[in-house]
Amino acid sequence: MLSGCRILPGYPATSTTIALWLSDSSGLSDNEHDDCSLAVGFFRVTRQITECLLSGCRILPGYPATGIETVYNKFIRTFLRIVTIVVLKIIEVIVIAYKERIKPEHLRILEILLTRTKISRDDYYYFLNLKKGFEGELVFDAYTKQFKLDHFFLNDLQLEIRRAPFQVDALMIRTNLLILYEIKNFEGIYKWGAEKFTKTTGTELENPSLQLQKTKVRLELLLQEKGYSLKVDAYVIFVNPEFTLLGTPNDSNFILPSQIPGHFRNIQAAPELNAEQIKLAETLMNLHDSSYPRKKTQYTYSDLKKGITCPECGTLAEKFSGYSQVCTKCGNKMNVNKAIRSSIEDFHTLFPEIKLTSRRMMDWCGCGNDMRVYRVLKKNYRMIGKNRGRYYI
């Protein structure tokens, strides 16, 4: 025994969780015992290759597995796939070393809660705020793409210097210069003030220059601490075309909607990032803290309505049947399997610590054919455990 290769953690063997070694003796059966461990009873070689991407051990020539030719074909196919992935990853790092913007998790949570429960007034305003901010950031991203500058940007960074956290909406990496952008999606006519902007209706907002200045100083300190002596330029960029600011001083660091195209047009940039810029981008990306605590919203499973949501408009359907059904709100013909899958994802977003079991998901998806929910789970997720303890990841 022990002449084969070691079974790695997570290896898809069905016999026992305590099997440690895969013997290359001819008898791969449950009946094989020795002093060290059990041998694997049923060795699904093809599953290892196709689904686990060589996370197990290499199949040696003459290994007593069934369908050895197929195994080798699959091995070669998988090997080529891995080579392609590695090459693409290298190209990706060289060509686009930027951090893409993703929808803030809290915004997603509030979106899901809105379809399934009544949220407080405070949470609703917070949701509107987050939504508007995110929409503004997407408008900004559209500009950087339009001017083919997007690969120089790091977006939505959460950083910290000497325990003082700060958030960077967008950071452009240029040779010997960084440009920091604070993105604002304000709407309406405002009058400029050193500390506050005042809307014609009387509403007041903090002058975003104050926040920008703080962020700029913290970023400069962080860069110094990491050994970079780079100049940082900082701007507040107002992306909403329906925003007007009266009385803006000439020396302000504001970019108003009508000035955005000119601003980006004037930026002369090389077609690609150089090695030093990539190194700096990687340093900042490594410092990004994705788990930074955000304001929490309270909710419990039992308070939420069960059902599947329309992928088009987000309306909840508490009942489902067949392969597709018409959404009662938008009239869209929704694919039930897809809606079940996205509802399972929603559950995972709301309750990441709760295991995805078929019983729980059947309840979460509302009234319908439970077998359909089971099949969606089986097809799209990995099954862990047996019988009552089974769950999906």
Ligand SMILES: [Zn+2]
């Ligand atoms: Zn709909």
